[in-house]
Amino acid sequence: xxxxxxxxxxxxxxxxxxxxxxxxxxxxxxxxxxxxxxxxxxxxxxxxxxxxxxxxxxxxxxxxxxxxxxxxxxxxxxxxxxxxxxxxxxxxxxxxxxxxxxxxxxxxxxxxxxxxxxxxxxxxxxxxxxxxxxxxxxxxxxxxxxxxxxxxxxxxxxxxxxxxxxxxxx
Amino acid sequence: xxxxxxxxxxxxxxxxxxxxxxxxxxxxxxxxxxxxxxxxxxxxxxxxxxxxxxxxxxxxxxxxxxxxxxxxxxxxxxxxxxxxxxxxxxxxxxxxxxxxxxxxxxxxxxxxxxxxxxxxxxxxxxxxxxxxxxxxxxxxxxxxxxxxxxxxxxx
Numbered sequence: 642x643x644x645x646x647x648x649x650x651x652x653x654x655x656x657x658x659x660x661x662x663x664x665x666x667x668x669x670x671x672x673x674x675x676x677x678x679x680x681x682x683x684x685x686x687x688x689x690x691x692x693x694x695x696x697x698x699x700x701x702x703x704x705x706x707x708x709x710x711x712x713x714x715x716x717x718x719x720x721x722x723x724x725x726x727x728x729x730x731x732x733x734x735x736x737x738x739x740x741x742x743x744x745x746x747x748x749x750x751x752x753x754x755x756x757x758x759x760x761x762x763x764x765x766x767x768x769x770x771x772x773x774x775x776x777x778x779x780x781x782x783x784x785x786x787x788x789x790x791x792x793x794x795x796x797x798x799x800x801x802x803x804x805x806x807x808x809x810x811x
Numbered sequence: 812x813x814x815x816x817x818x819x820x821x822x823x824x825x826x827x828x829x830x831x832x833x834x835x836x837x838x839x840x841x842x843x844x845x846x847x848x849x850x851x852x853x854x855x856x857x858x859x860x861x862x863x864x865x866x867x868x869x870x871x872x873x874x875x876x877x878x879x880x881x882x883x884x885x886x887x888x889x890x891x892x893x894x895x896x897x898x899x900x901x902x903x904x905x906x907x908x909x910x911x912x913x914x915x916x917x918x919x920x921x922x923x924x925x926x927x928x929x930x931x932x933x934x935x936x937x938x939x940x941x942x943x944x945x946x947x948x949x950x951x952x953x954x955x956x957x958x959x960x961x962x963x964x965x966x
Contacts, residue, residue: 668833
């Protein structure tokens with residue numbers, strides 16, 4: 642539809658117009674502070690990450706292990722049986738080569754977000770993270786990877802305590 | 812259920828902040844409205860002949876009949892208080908001893924919201940005539956705060 646229009650209404654502005662003071666404008670910054678209640682399961686998950694462990698939750702009725710852990714089983718709605726430590730290795734389920742940052746800046750070296758099926762969890766259960774120490778052209782579905790952790794004293798109980806996942810030879 | 816309800820050493824909340832910034836451009840009418848304040852110390856409105864209404868702050872179109880407005884009028888720098896309130900709380904939520912008076916001053920068929928100062932707060936009333944006090948021309952930046960405040964019109 643837009644192909645039919647050559648001239649759009651409005652006044653196009655460039656960054657120059659702001660720098661040179663051609664237009665009046667206001668800059669503002671919202672105070673976007675928040676506190677998100679982690680709940681029982683994610684709270685324990687973050688605590689385990691600080692200890693260098695990826696934690697899952699096991700439902701004995703469904704015989705399923707999910708990651709990140711949850712306190713209630715998504716399939717049978719019963720309480721989870723227990724939290725279980727998983728391996729810090731896994732398999733790339735899907736990935737993307739991303740040439741823009743989260744705040745939409747172009748980058749030359751791509752970031753590689755990926756869903757990684759964690760060893761010890763049920764098949765197709767995994768977490769989203771980044772890949773590193775890898776040639777972007779070599780990334781493929783089914784690739785075996787392992788977590789690269791921050792130094793123990795630098796971990797703060799966050800998903801970023803894992804820096805990225807890197808390929809492993811097996 | 813073996814799952815414990817609580818882990819006393821586990822933090823219960825994730826604290827962070829969202830980096831939200833904005834850049835607001837004042838628009839075609841706002842551009843002329845604020846530059847008139849900045850460069851000439853004048854408050855301008857736009858007039859709609861169809862609806863016989865004067866918009867202050869100036870608008871580029873009539874919100875009643877959607878006509879494009881191009882008749883600019885100087886509405887002067889004095890007007891009467893349409894309504895007012897006394898603020899006993901600062902913007903950060905702390906209480907303040909001396910209230911700040913915020914007024915809606917009528918200009919044309921609209922008006923400006925601004926501070927009222929140089930006044931005995933006991934005597935503020937609806938209908939009171941007030942005048943705009945502009946900052947020195949060198950300090951003006953093309954903002955509504957180029958008007959420092961309003962004060963009662965000296966008789």
